[in-house]
Amino acid sequence: MIIDCHTHLASPMVLPPVFFDGWTDNIRRLLPPKLPRAHVDRIAQSFRLALEDPDGDQLIADMDAAGVDVAVLHIIDFELGFPGRVTPLDEVFAAHRRVLARHPGRVVVFAGVDPRRGKSGVELFERSIAEWGFKGLKLYPPCGFSPSDPALDPFYDLCAQHRVPVLTHTGPTTPRLSFRHTHPSELDDAARRFPTVDFVLGHGSVVHRDDAALLAEFRPNIYLDTAGFQVVDRQGEWSSSVAFFKRRGLLRKLLFGTDWPIHSQVATTAAARQRLAGPDTGGLTPMELQWILETNAREVLKIDAPSSAPANTTP
Ligand SMILES: [Zn+2]
Numbered sequence: 001m002i003i004d005c006h007t008h009l010a011s012p013m014v015l016p017p018v019f020f021d022g023w024t025d026n027i028r029r030l031l032p033p034k035l036p037r038a039h040v041d042r043i044a045q046s047f048r049l050a051l052e053d054p055d056g057d058q059l060i061a062d063m064d065a066a067g068v069d070v071a072v073l074h075i076i077d078f079e080l081g082f083p084g085r086v087t088p089l090d091e092v093f094a095a096h097r098r099v100l101a102r103h104p105g106r107v108v109v110f111a112g113v114d115p116r117r118g119k120s121g122v123e124l125f126e127r128s129i130a131e132w133g134f135k136g137l138k139l140y141p142p143c144g145f146s147p148s149d150p151a152l153d154p155f156y157d158l159c160a161q162h163r164v165p166v167l168t169h170t171g172p173t174t175p176r177l178s179f180r181h182t183h184p185s186e187l188d189d190a191a192r193r194f195p196t197v198d199f200v201l202g203h204g205s206v207v208h209r210d211d212a213a214l215l216a217e218f219r220p221n222i223y224l225d226t227a228g229f230q231v232v233d234r235q236g237e238w239s240s241s242v243a244f245f246k247r248r249g250l251l252r253k254l255l256f257g258t259d260w261p262i263h264s265q266v267a268t269t270a271a272a273r274q275r276l277a278g279p280d281t282g283g284l285t286p287m288e289l290q291w292i293l294e295t296n297a298r299e300v301l302k303i304d305a306p307s308s309a310p311a312n313t314t315p
Pocket of ligand 1: 006007
């Protein structure tokens with residue numbers, strides 16, 4: 001079984017145009033000064049959502065081509081970050097419930113809720129877990145809160161009660177939002193106070209790598225995902241990162257994630273899976289690769305091992 005622990009539905013409802021506007025603002029400033037306008041526009045356009053897949057059918061096709069069995073879809077609650085400019089959260093939740101029903105056993109949904117919604121947000125999260133079968137909490141601190149904000153305590157209590165994990169975004173994102181609470185250390189207080197809840201630092205093996213690794217090394221309940229490693233790989237840096245995590249003894253804390261569809265123009269899921277541990281990525285053993293692709297995510301997500309799994313691959 002292979003699990004992609006970090007994906008999104010390819011729909012403007014989930015990843016809104018205003019989110020991508022910031023990326024294109026930035027890319028225009030990074031390009032050489034004398035490029036023809038059409039060329040600049042084309043590059044900027046490539047940072048927008050190229051794919052419309054609101055039912056998840058293309059996601060499943062990409063997973064099939066890559067041999068990925070299960071994808072975790074993350075809802076991001078953008079409503080307080082981009083007031084009036086995004087689809088209301090209840091509609092986004094409804095869309096994910098439809099995808100869950102359409103592709104049973106192939107997708108897992110993490111509910112995204114901004115803690116500043118207060119009681120109604122807690123109720124929505126509880127309902128999504130207890131009634132709709134969602135399996136975790138997705139936090140997006142760039143919208144303006146810390147993952148250790150006490151307002152999240154009732155959410156974490158529910159995570160402990162229902163034994164579901166939390167995945168929190170780390171690192172810079174669209175320049176239209178704040179980077180202030182996106183450092184991995186922002187999670188430390190919550191992880192200490194809720195030791196029975198597992199936390200995944202989204203992009204933790206890619207951005208603020210050393211600080212994320214330190215937390216994963218010393219906090220039993222902190223994990224890192226690989227979402228966005230495709231960019232690091234294109235820059236030629238991924239193989240040294242894999243070697244770094246292996247040296248530090250952290251391969252049991254690493255979860256395969258692609259951030260599909262964000263990087264799907266750079267690398268399909270199949271290519272990403274191949275590049276994750278290609279021949280130049282530090283010599284992972286088949287067992288170590290299985291930890292990253294399957295075992296670690298199964299433990300965090302509480303997905304039982306398939307009965308046909310070879311006995312010697314579970315450490
Ligand atoms: Zn993501």
